[in-house]
Amino acid sequence: MTLEETKKATYTIPVGPIHPALKEPIRLALSVDGEEIVDVDIFAGQVHRGIEWLGMNRNNPIQSIYLAERICGICNICHPFAFVMAVEHAAGITPPARAEYIRTITAEMERIHSHLLWAGIAAHEIGFDTIFYLAWRVREEIMDLIEYVTGNRITKAMFQIGGVRRDITEEQFPRIRQSLDYYKSLFGQLKRVFLDDRTIRMRTKNVGVLKREDALKLLTVGPTARASGVPKDVRQDQPYAAYADLDIKAMTPDMVSGTVVGDVYDRIIVRLLEVKQAIEIIEQCLEKMPPGPILAQPKTAVLLKTLTQAEGEGIGRAEAPRGEVIHYVRLEAGQSTLATWKVRAPTYVNLMAVPTILKGMQIADVPIAFASIDPCMSCTNRIVVTDRAVGRKSVVGYEELHRLSVEKTKELPR
Amino acid sequence: MELLTPEKIIDSFKTALGDSFIDAKIYQCEVAVKKNKFRSLWVEVKKSAFRDAVDHICHLQQYPHLAIISSSDLGAEVELIYHFTIYYGHHLEELSLGLRVKLPKSDLKIPTITDLIPGALFTERETQEMMGVEVVGIPDKRRLFLPEDFPEGAYPWRKDEKGPPNDMLRVLPGREPK
Amino acid sequence: MSLKAFKRALWVYHLNTGSCNGCDIEILAVLTPRYDVERFGIMLVGSPRHADVLLVTGPVVKQMVPRVKRIYEQTPDPKLVMVVGNCGIEGGVFYESYNLAGPVDQIIPVDVYVPGCPPRPEAIIHSVVMAWVKLEKAEQGVS
DSSP states (O other): OOHHHHHHHOOOOOBOOSOGGGOSOOEEEEEEETTEEEEEEEEOOTTOOOHHHHHHHTOOHHHHHHHHHTTOSSSTTHHHHHHHHHHHHHHTOOOOHHHHHHHHHHHHHHHHHHHHHHHHHHHHHTTOHHHHHHHHHHHHHHHHHHHHHHSOSSOOOOEETTEESSOOOGGGHHHHHHHHHHHHHHHHHHHIIIIIOHHHHHHHTTSSOOOHHHHHHTTOOHHHHHHTTOOOOHHHHSOOGGGGTSOOOOOOTHHHHSSOOOSHHHHHHHHHHHHHHHHHHHHHHHHHOOOSOSBSOOOHHHHHHHHHHOOEEEEEEEEETTEEEEEEEEEOTTOSSOSEEEEEOHHHHHGGGHHHHHTTOBGGGHHHHHHTTOOSSOOOOEEEEEETTTTEEEEEEHHHHHHHHHHHHHTSOO | OOOOOHHHHHHHHHHHHGGGEEEEEEEEEEETTTTEEEEEEEEEEOGGGHHHHHHHHHHHSSSOEEEEEEEEEOSSEEEEEEEEEESTTSTTTOEEEEEEEEEEGGGOEEEOOTTTOGGGHHHHHHHHHHHOOEEETOSOOSOSSSOTTSOTTOOTTOOSTTSOOGGGSOOOTTOOOO | OOOOOOOSOEEEEEEESSOOSHHHHHHHHHHSTTTOGGGGTEEEOSOGGGOSEEEEESOOBGGGHHHHHHHHHHSOSSOEEEEESHHHHHOGGGTTOTTBOOOGGGTSOOSEEEOSSSOOHHHHHHHHHHHHHHHHHHHTTOO
C-alpha cells in the first residue's frame, strides 16, 4: 500500500473510549489478506508536543524536570529520573546516597502501579472486564501509597537535580510495609488469575510472537524484550541509583514456564514477576537506606547558577515499567536553557517491533497483541484495513476491533 | 564474548579506524553506597569513517543496542551522537557508548546504518525531519512526528534561521515569544 | 446545585488531543471499583454519536484540530464539553510550543473546566455532576 492510498483512506479520529493508557493517538495501517495480517505501517506523532524544543528554548534545567514529568502521565517517575541523572552527569553533581534510595523506592512503586494498570487493560482487550476491574481495584492500594509518600497520585514532583524534594521518614515505614504485605498476600491469587485461567491462556499463548533475534535486531527494550529471552535490564546492567547496591536480575519467562516463546503470555509472566521483584526491591531499600541529607544543594538559586555555568554532557538511563528511558543532555556555559536535550522513551523503539508482532495474525488478535507491548504513546484508535483478496478497503474503528476481539473470546471452545 | 575494558575499547577503535579516529574520553562516577562505577564512553570519529566505526561496534557486540541519535546545532556544524549500549545482559558490565560525528552545515549528509541495525530507522527519520540532516539511503523517507503541513525547510531543533518560525509558536496572551 | 432526578444515564466520550496520559488514567480510575461512577449511570462510550458529554484532555496539537472539530460536530445536541487538566485549559507546561493549536476553548466551546495536573478523581466526578446539572437546565430551556 502506498502512502497516497493510506492518506486517502485513513481519516483518523483520536478515539479514546475506555482505556486511555492505550488511547494516545497513533495510526496503524494494516494490510490484510482475508483475516490474516500481511503488512503493518505505523504513523506516530499524533501527540507531538515539542517537549525537547521547549527544554532547549524556554525552560531552565530545573523547570525542565517538571516538563520531563509530563512527557508521560504513567511513567512520570522514570522520565525525570533519567533527566536529572543526565544533568547531574553533565554538571558533575553527585546526589547523596539517601536520595538515591528514595528515588529507587518511588520508581519501583511506579512499576507496580504501571504493571497492574497494564494487566487490567490487557484483560479488557480480550473482553475479560471482570479482571480489568479487579486489577484496577488492586491498583488503588499502590496509588494510595504513592500519594502517602510523594503527596500526589500522578505527577509526583519528587525529583530535583542533585537529590529528591521529599524525604521518606522512619515513621512512614510501617504504612509502606503494610501496602507491600497486601500485595504479597495477593500475589498467589494474581498469579492464578493471570497465568492459570483458561480463557487468558487461550487468547495469549502463541499470540503476537516476537523471536529473540527480531527483538535484538529491532532494538526492543523492557518487558517486551525480556519476554523474548533477552536478559536486558538497565537496573541489572548499568549501575544507577540504589540498584547499583542491590543484586538485580532481569526477569525472563523461563523462570516460571521453563521455556521462552516470546508471546503475549510470556509478557504477562514477566510483568507479574516484576511486580514481585519491585516489592522485594522496596523492602531491601527500606532496610538498607543510609541516613543523611537528601539534596546535594538545597538552595535552588545556587543550583541554578551552577547549572548555568556548567559545561558538559551526560546520559541518564532508567528502567521504566515499559523499558529503558534514555535522556541525553548537553549544557553550555552561560546558557540558561539546555543546549541539547534528547529523550528516548521505550515505546519509541518497541513500536518498531509491532509490524513483526502483528504479521500473520488475525484482526481480532490485534488489540491484545498491540497492548502487550504496553504502548505508552499510542493507541489503535483507527486502523485501515485493506483486504487484498477482494481489493476492498475499509476503515475499522477501534470499537469494531474491540468487538471482534471480545467475540473471539466468546467463541472459544468451552 | 570477551568483555573489554573502556580503555581497551578505545584502543580497538584506534586500531580499527587509524587516522579517522579523532578523540575519545571515558566518563565515570560512583553510585550510591557501594560506589559501583557508572561508566560511559564517548568516541569521536571522522565523518568518512562513520560506517566503519558502526561496523566496529557491531564486532564488539553482536547486536549493539542503538538507543537514539541526538543532534546538536553547534553553529557552523551539526553534531550527531549515536548512543549505543553494549555488553548488556551482564550484571553491572554494560557500557554506554556515544559515537560522535560532526557534519559541516554546508554538507549535512550521513549514510544510513539501517542495513547494519534495522531498528535505527525511526531515529534516522526523526533526525532527518528535526535537524535537517539528510540520511543517505534511508529506506523510508517520510516524516515521523511532524505534521504534514509543517513548513518545508524548517527544522525545530536548529538554532539558526532554519528553526521553527516565530509565528508558529503559541504564546500566552500578553507575552512575547522567546 | 440540585439534581432533580437521575432522569437518565449520562454518557461520556473521552477525547485525547495530545495529553500526557496523566488525566486519562485518572478518568479511567474514576470508572473502576474505588470511585465507580457507573453506579450513577455515568459511562464512557466508544463513539461521540452516543455521547452527552465530551471529555477533552490535552493541549490540542496541530494534527488534532480537524478531528476535535469533527468529533464536536458528531456529538448530538444537547451536548456539553468538559476540559480536564491544565494543559487543555491554558496550555499548561506545553505553552509556547510550535506544535500547539489549543487551548481547547479556542477550537470548540467549553462548558466546564476541571483544573489540575492532573485533577483528582473526586474533582472529575464533581465536574461531571456539574455538567449534568447544566445539561438538565439546557434541556428544560433554562440557561
